[in-house]
Amino acid sequence: MGGSLNANHLMFLGYGALWTIGLSLIGLLGGGIAGFIVALCRISPSRIVRLISTGYVQLIQGTPLLVIMFLTYFGLPALGVTVSPLMAAGASLTIFVSAYLGEIWRGCFESVPKPQWEAAEGLALSRSQRMMKVILPQAVRIATPPTVGFMVQIIKNTSLASVVGFVELARSGQIINNSLFEPFLIYTIIAVIYFALCYPLSLFSHRLEKRGGPARIELEAA
Amino acid sequence: MHKITRTDTASSVVGLSNVHKSFGALKVLNGVSFEVNRGEVLVLIGRSGSGKSTALRCIDRFETIDSGEIVVCGHRVSDPKLNLRALRQDVGIVFQSYNLFPHLTIEENITLAPCSVKGISKAQAKEQARRVLAQVGLEDKLHQYPEQLSGGQQQRAAIARSLAMQPKVMLFDEVTSALDPELTGEVLKVIEALAADGMTMVMVTHEMGFARGIANRVVFMHHGKVHETGPAAILTSPATPELAQFVGTGL
Ligand SMILES: Nc1ncnc2c1ncn2[C@@H]1O[C@H](COP(=O)(O)OP(=O)(O)OP(=O)(O)O)[C@@H](O)[C@H]1O
Ligand SMILES: [Mg+2]
Numbered sequence: 250m251g252g253s254l255n256a257n258h259l260m261f262l263g264y265g266a267l268w269t270i271g272l273s274l275i276g277l278l279g280g281g282i283a284g285f286i287v288a289l290c291r292i293s294p295s296r297i298v299r300l301i302s303t304g305y306v307q308l309i310q311g312t313p314l315l316v317i318m319f320l321t322y323f324g325l326p327a328l329g330v331t332v333s334p335l336m337a338a339g340a341s342l343t344i345f346v347s348a349y350l351g352e353i354w355r356g357c358f359e360s361v362p363k364p365q366w367e368a369a370e371g372l373a374l375s376r377s378q379r380m381m382k383v384i385l386p387q388a389v390r391i392a393t394p395p396t397v398g399f400m401v402q403i404i405k406n407t408s409l410a411s412v413v414g415f416v417e418l419a420r421s422g423q424i425i426n427n428s429l430f431e432p433f434l435i436y437t438i439i440a441v442i443y444f445a446l447c448y449p450l451s452l453f454s455h456r457l458e459k460r461g462g463p464a465r466i467e468l469e470a471a
Numbered sequence: 472m473h474k475i476t477r478t479d480t481a482s483s484v485v486g487l488s489n490v491h492k493s494f495g496a497l498k499v500l501n502g503v504s505f506e507v508n509r510g511e512v513l514v515l516i517g518r519s520g521s522g523k524s525t526a527l528r529c530i531d532r533f534e535t536i537d538s539g540e541i542v543v544c545g546h547r548v549s550d551p552k553l554n555l556r557a558l559r560q561d562v563g564i565v566f567q568s569y570n571l572f573p574h575l576t577i578e579e580n581i582t583l584a585p586c587s588v589k590g591i592s593k594a595q596a597k598e599q600a601r602r603v604l605a606q607v608g609l610e611d612k613l614h615q616y617p618e619q620l621s622g623g624q625q626q627r628a629a630i631a632r633s634l635a636m637q638p639k640v641m642l643f644d645e646v647t648s649a650l651d652p653e654l655t656g657e658v659l660k661v662i663e664a665l666a667a668d669g670m671t672m673v674m675v676t677h678e679m680g681f682a683r684g685i686a687n688r689v690v691f692m693h694h695g696k697v698h699e700t701g702p703a704a705i706l707t708s709p710a711t712p713e714l715a716q717f718v719g720t721g722l
Binding site for chain 2 (some may be wrong): 362364365367368369370371372373374375378382383386387390
């Protein structure tokens with residue numbers, strides 16, 4: 250066992266933190282794209298599309314991310330598909346995030362006031378024109394604060410990727426602790442780093458909420 | 472009750488014939504028939520809940536009807552195979568709530584549909600935006616956002632946005648009800664000018680003085696039926712006690 254915390258350990262933690270950020274970005278990007286599709290499906294005029302997407306969301310929201318990670322990392326190889334820890338963690342996060350962001354964004358679409366939808370319909374715009382030119386720009390404004398807020402959840406949830414052997418921040422802390430055995434010190438450092446990543450985002454999200462979204466800021470500047 | 476036939480659609484722009492509509496167990500339209508000819512202004516009046524908005528919304532197929540027939544500019548609205556977007560190019564509708572698109576300037580609000588739906592050029596659409604805004608007295612507001620306008624100005628801009636699609640008939644649902652009294656006049660004046668220009672219109676309003684001045688025909692709705700109908704004169708000399716009571720209360 251040995252030694253005390255040194256620069257190499259801190260470097261290692263730094264790499265871990267970078268992977269945490271990287272994995273979060275993968276989750277945000279993948280989950281964002283998939284979540285956008287989920288949100289569109291949830292408000293589709295087709296009943297069957299709505300039913301399937303609702304089922305998907307309920308299934309994912311009712312499954313712990315940990316179990317999704319196990320399924321992709323250990324379950325898929327049993328079916329003959331081998332995946333690396335990065336792929337398993339990235340795919341699991343994408344699936345997880347898509348269900349939650351999909352729901353958040355569905356709510357944002359639906360909170361664009363009904364008269365706006367009807368005004369767009371009354372002007373003979375097609376469904377895709379209504380979505381792209383009238384509803385989406387307003388929904389983005391509504392969606393920004395909760396989406397930034399949800400990024401905090403994504404960052405924290407990446408720590409679960411350690412169970413499939415992915416060395417992100419929490420896992421690198423564990424590894425260092427295994428050799429140093431200074432759990433209080435090391436996990437305090439880990440906590441501080443997570444906080445440093447998450448807190449600015451929460452703060453930013455709250456500020457956006459108060460100001461009524463980024464579009465308003467632009468308007469005021471104009 | 473008269474069935475709309477192919478022969479009288481020549482001058483008939485909007486025709487409802489024996490229209491029934493329920494929301495669940497609530498019967499809202501209970502055999503409504505009326506007709507609006509080209510260049511006519513029809514004013515729908517009646518107590519709150521009598522089905523005025525529903526009747527208007529059925530004309531633009533924002534509600535589907537249970538039975539009866541609605542024909543608008545040759546479109547059989549009650550036909551399930553209706554070309555909805557073709558109908559809505561012929562019909563302009565303005566609601567009580569201001570519903571300009573808040574993220575677009577007034578000019579963008581107005582040019583959006585002509586560019587996207589009719590495919591006319593940006594330059595042409597902008598030229599037209601200037602023209603319809605002049606029509607409602609807002610030519611200086613082209614580059615403002617809706618929130619920078621007063622309620623009355625927003626309603627006039629919403630009317631201009633509809634006009635830019637060159638509709639054959641305009642529907643107005645209590646467009647001044649959400650406005651401060653001092654702002655209703657400017658909106659009503661715009662509508663009067665439209666009527667003088669020969670625009671065919673169906674409107675719901677609680678402004679009785681205005682209705683008297685503008686209506687070619689008044690339809691008084693009561694319990695989901697056309698209870699009394701006739702020229703604007705029925706507002707001053709009603710035939711039924713229900714209409715007498717309605718105009719008597721000043722509502
Ligand atoms: N989408 C809907 N679902 C259920 N009920 C509805 C719906 N729209 C209207 N109603 C009901 O139908 C009845 C008629 O409504 P409508 O809006 O046509 O009345 P109105 O004559 O326009 O009244 P007001 O003067 O208050 O605007 C009301 O009792 C209303 O609550
Ligand atoms: Mg109404």
